Amino acid sequence: MPELPEVETVARGLRQAILGRRILSVTLGKTDFIDDPAALEQHLPGRQIEAVERYGKFMLLRLSAVNEETRAATNGDAAPASLLVHLGMTGQIAPSPAGQPLEKHTHVCLLLDDGRELRYTDARRFGRIAYLTKTSLAEELAGFGADPLEVSKEEFANRICERRARIKALLLDQSVLRGVGNIYADESLWRARIHPARLGTKLSGKDAETLRRALQDILRKAIVLRGSSISDFLDAAGEPGEYQRHHRAYGREGKKCYRCKTAIRRAIVAGRSSYFCPRCQPSPRSFAALPLPGKNRRKAERRGAGKSPRNTGKS
Numbered sequence: 001m002p003e004l005p006e007v008e009t010v011a012r013g014l015r016q017a018i019l020g021r022r023i024l025s026v027t028l029g030k031t032d033f034i035d036d037p038a039a040l041e042q043h044l045p046g047r048q049i050e051a052v053e054r055y056g057k058f059m060l061l062r063l064s065a066v067n068e069e070t071r072a073a074t075n076g077d078a079a080p081a082s083l084l085v086h087l088g089m090t091g092q093i094a095p096s097p098a099g100q101p102l103e104k105h106t107h108v109c110l111l112l113d114d115g116r117e118l119r120y121t122d123a124r125r126f127g128r129i130a131y132l133t134k135t136s137l138a139e140e141l142a143g144f145g146a147d148p149l150e151v152s153k154e155e156f157a158n159r160i161c162e163r164r165a166r167i168k169a170l171l172l173d174q175s176v177l178r179g180v181g182n183i184y185a186d187e188s189l190w191r192a193r194i195h196p197a198r199l200g201t202k203l204s205g206k207d208a209e210t211l212r213r214a215l216q217d218i219l220r221k222a223i224v225l226r227g228s229s230i231s232d233f234l235d236a237a238g239e240p241g242e243y244q245r246h247h248r249a250y251g252r253e254g255k256k257c258y259r260c261k262t263a264i265r266r267a268i269v270a271g272r273s274s275y276f277c278p279r280c281q282p283s284p285r286s287f288a289a290l291p292l293p294g295k296n297r298r299k300a301e302r303r304g305a306g307k308s309p310r311n312t313g314k315s
């Protein structure tokens, strides 16, 4: 599931590939993941793609105002607007020559003025696409927390150390930080030697700063390596990322810790599979008392996942 580095990678690829192109027409397949499909068909044609930005795990295609020739068809909504794209679990977005046969599960095609189509494919359709005016975009983004790459030492400490929630849950909570998911939460906690079940209120200012730096270093390195390809993540040029080779905790259950050679463990924390080194990341007493998930772990995980509605990113 794409997190901040993967979405940033796709956004950078799109910036190189489609910036300045004008959208001529829209063709839709299945639309159950699109907020208002008719709005795409009505409002996208005629607009130019002026910027591609990342906001947490969202991509935002910033669209120009509609020009004079197409104004009549837009029902009065001619002001600059945005197209929000969330890749969900299996979403991919990339330009292709318009004549090229469609990949399976292609659900959105935007014909561009250079003869290519910007195509969105999504096998599981957990992604989301929405046409947003300036006002609806502001409402959409209002509840999100700080960008982890830009958050200051003070703001990070305020957002983490004043909450009686497990640090893993806080990292995943998009209203605390936007863009972190399961992989980069586990990797940064391992680097900072903090157990995922520790409470935010129990972390010292020094712990918080160690974690902030670990998180930023890891996210930056992952962006340089174009993200982690765990299952099927591909960038805008159809290439997998390489950061998965640098994972130190995530997905390494039973393998030796790179620091101390103790076997990496996995437990359910905040409703999610969490990987950690039991020696480098000592568990808080409250957590050690809980029974370890056994055979029913998948069930426990599903139950737990349903209990964290604020974790909108699913990854």
Ligand SMILES: [Zn+2]
Pocket: 257, 258, 259, 260, 261, 262, 277, 278, 279, 280, 281
């Ligand atoms: Zn260790």
